[in-house]
Amino acid sequence: MPSRPADYLRVVNAVTEQIESGELGPGDKLPTYAQLAEQHKVSVSTAQAALRILRDRGLVEGQQGKGTFVTEHPR
Amino acid sequence: MPSRPADYLRVVNAVTEQIESGELGPGDKLPTYAQLAEQHKVSVSTAQAALRILRDRGLVEGQQGKGTFVTEHPR
DNA sequence: CCACATTTGTCCGTATGTATC
DNA sequence: AGATACATACGGACAAATGTG
Numbered sequence: 001m002p003s004r005p006a007d008y009l010r011v012v013n014a015v016t017e018q019i020e021s022g023e024l025g026p027g028d029k030l031p032t033y034a035q036l037a038e039q040h041k042v043s044v045s046t047a048q049a050a051l052r053i054l055r056d057r058g059l060v061e062g063q064q065g066k067g068t069f070v071t072e073h074p075r
Numbered sequence: 076m077p078s079r080p081a082d083y084l085r086v087v088n089a090v091t092e093q094i095e096s097g098e099l100g101p102g103d104k105l106p107t108y109a110q111l112a113e114q115h116k117v118s119v120s121t122a123q124a125a126l127r128i129l130r131d132r133g134l135v136e137g138q139q140g141k142g143t144f145v146t147e148h149p150r
Numbered sequence: 151c152c153a154c155a156t157t158t159g160t161c162c163g164t165a166t167g168t169a170t171c
Numbered sequence: 172a173g174a175t176a177c178a179t180a181c182g183g184a185c186a187a188a189t190g191t192g
């Protein structure tokens with residue numbers, strides 16, 4: 001029974017790939033919660049859960065009032 | 076302006092410390108969602124968010140119907 | 151200085167599914 | 172069959188920071 005990944009993980013993986021492929025570079029701004037939610041056909045809550053994971057992993061950083069940005073990662 | 080950490084991070088940190096201090100060892104069972112929520116005076120939703128982070132970090136593993144357990148393996 | 155809109159961040163309650171006992 | 176417990180998803184309500192007018 002191949003259960004597909006949870007929605008929030010699909011978003012996590014999608015964004016991670018965009019970063020690793022270079023489509024999104026350090027300092028680049030990600031779509032807003034609402035845009036990300038719409039793009040992946042999930043609720044805003046779910047998009048937020050995904051971004052919380054990405055923040056915890058250190059891939060992105062959020063700035064209130066401005067947006068979410070790809071971490072300038074030396075690594 | 077040290078604003079204090081978010082509730083879900085407090086739970087993450089508390090559990091992490093219990094693991095690192097040896098109070099909780101590999102294979103040990105954590106409190107249930109409801110118990111964890113009560114102990115830290117947060118909602119079940121918030122406790123779940125904390126455990127999702129801990130799972131993502133690889134510190135614990137959830138098993139449906141059974142419980143959440145400290146991962147067997149360091150690193 | 152103030153009002154407003156935008157956007158991220160947090161918290162909660164509920165519903166539903168899945169697995170175990 | 173029923174109880175327990177983890178897992179996912181959603182929507183609503185605010186707070187905090189930013190930018191604009």
